Amino acid sequence: MDVRRRPPKPPRILGGSNHHDNQPEKRSPSPSPQASDALPLPLYLTNAIFFTLFFSVAYYLLHRWRDKIRNSTPLHVVTLSEIAAIVSLIASFIYLLGFFGIDFVQSFISRASNDAWDLDEETEAIISCPPAPSPTTIAKLVKPEPIITTLSSLEDEEIVKAVVGGTIPSYSLESKIGDCKRAAEIRREALQRTTGRSLQGLPLDGFDYESILGQCCEMPVGYVQIPVGIAGPLLLDGFEHPVPMATTEGCLVASTNRGCKAIYASGGATSVLLRDGMTRAPVVRFGSAKRAAELKFFLEDPNNFETLAIVFNRSSRFARLQHIQCSIAGKNLYVRFSCSTGDAMGMNMVSKGVQNVLEFLHNDFPDMEVIGLSGKSFVIYFLS
Structure with missing residues (x-):
């Protein structure tokens, strides 16, 4: 038996100064084996034969089984020609199944043949590559942005350490220190030490932090300049x-x-205020449309509005209920509350007021099921 072995490669010298050692070795590409090489006939001719065989024997078997059904002949009684047709159908089906996956088989054949020959080159490439730099080396190469400390006393330093350690919550600095700007400086320094990032580009001085305390922005560390x-x-x-x-x-x-x-x-503009208010439309559901209609009549009754307004207005000093509008869709009732909210946008105070009213209504309508605090009801206005 003729056993062919690949001749061994000469050892490579990794530390030499000869420039030829760094050049990749060139090999003449060897043709990869094809799955069609095992066929006695050309591939297109073999495919045509098996396609014709598959459809012809399938038609023959279907024709024979139709005659047996018409003549009340058992299907399991087969002749020699039918046995040959069944065998041919199975063989052609197996071939066609392999034909559609022939590229997939060829890829596995070529991969298996190349893995053994390329093993030496992959090993040499791994050995000759320099080791990856460690995280310590990367940290030395990348120079971090310097962190500028704005603390003015040792007492602030102790507070920063307490904030970083979790002893003092960051949100309570204003109440503990009593100075909003100083609290922002301490919070800013604690954030820099926690993240390791500098906030030098974020302005700190020149802003009245007292004016935003409990109003609009919590836990400030600076402000953004906008032209x-x-x-x-x-x-x-x-x-x-x-x-x-x-x-x-x-x-x-x-x-x-x-x-x-x-x-x-053009002479100026004139403004007209049509309506000023905020709305919230919860959705409630009953067991019947009759019960939903009863709640609709109760909410739209002018005699009940004053009581509902007192319950609604308890949610805020500024929220004031203006009117209630209801719409029925089957067993669902959409209730739209409209109220004034002062100078605030007021969505939270409206939601609290609506929640108070729903809890109040649940006493008289215990079968009421709240589907959502904010639903969708459509009101169409026609302007002429």
Whole structure:
């Protein structure tokens, strides 16, 4: 038996100075074996024969089984020709199944043949590659941004350590220290030490942190500067109003200014307030449409509005119930509460007021099921 072995490669010298050692060795590519090489006939001819055989024997068997059914002949009684047709059908099906996956088989054949020959080259490539740098080396190469400390006393340093260690909550610094700006400095320093990132580009001085305490922004560490442009004047209701605009969008102030000029040249604008209020529409469900209608009549009764308004207004000093509108959809009742919220947007105070009313209604309507605190009801207004 003729056993062919690949001749061994000469050892490579990794530390030598000869430039030829660093060149990859070139080999003449050997043709990969094809699955079609095992077929006695060309591939296209073999495929045509098996396709024809498959469909012809399938038609023959179906024709024979139809005649047996018409003549009441048992199907399990087969002749020699039918046995040969069944064998041919199975053989052609197996071939066609392998034909559709012939590329998949060839990929496995070529991969198995190349793995053994490329093993030496992969080993040499792994040995010759330099080791990956350690995280310590990367940290030395990448110079972190310096963290600038703004603390002014040792007492602040102790508070920062307590915040970082979790002894003092970050949100309680204003109440413990009594100085909002100092609390922002300490919180800012604790954040820098926790994350390892500098907040040097975020301004800290020049802002009144007392004005936002309990109002709009919690746990501040600085503020963001936004350019403010001026447009106008806008002639509105007989008065000229300059329009300040804080934005980073280009041409926005310029286009607004052109609109103000057009309004001014046309004689000014007049404003009319149609309605001022915030709405919330919960959805409730009953066992019958009759019960939903009873709640609708109860809510829209003017005699009950004062009681419902007292219950609703307990949620806030500013929320005031204006009116209630109901819509029935089957067993579901959509209730839209409208109220004034003062200078605030007021969605939270409206939600609390609606929750109070629903709890109050549950005493008289215990079978009421609250589906959602905010539902979708559609009101169409026609303007003429």
